[in-house]
Amino acid sequence: METNSSFLIKKRLGITSPAITKTTPFAIAVFTIAILLAYHSVFSHQFQMYWDDQWVVFNFYTENGLTTANLHDIFTQFFHGQYSPVNQLTYTLIYAAAGADSFRQRFSAMLARLS
Structure with a gap:
């Protein structure tokens, strides 16, 4: 039996049909696969030299x-004149x-965006 508060939350979110929750x-799986397909080529890239990776991504704060x-x-x-905490x-x-591995950095960033 569903509690009154969970029913109200589902109603507020527009989840009123059991088919939606099923x-x-x-x-979510389709959405995740679509994102992985869209970003798959990013994982083979290295960090850029003489660009902002050297002073934004890797600095003494990092x-x-x-x-x-x-x-x-x-x-x-x-x-470097910017405040971006x-x-x-x-x-x-x-x-x-x-760490400093470009594949693991990009994969971690993608996971953070997905969550």
Whole structure:
């Protein structure tokens, strides 16, 4: 038996038919496969030389990891005239998870976007 609150949530989201909830896993699978097909060529690319990969993606914030001092610096300092703490934090998290390998970095970034 469905609780009143879950019914209200489903109604608010427009999920009122049992057929919709049965097709949701299939729709998610199709969506995921479509994204993988669209981005499959990206995984063979390397980092660009003499572009922003060297100062945006790889810098001392990224390489210093997830320490308290580094997180403080990310949120309180400008780097090359730009203040982008959320972007830098994203690069730092991906670097912590994937290292400097371009395939693992792009795969981690794609997984983060899918979630």
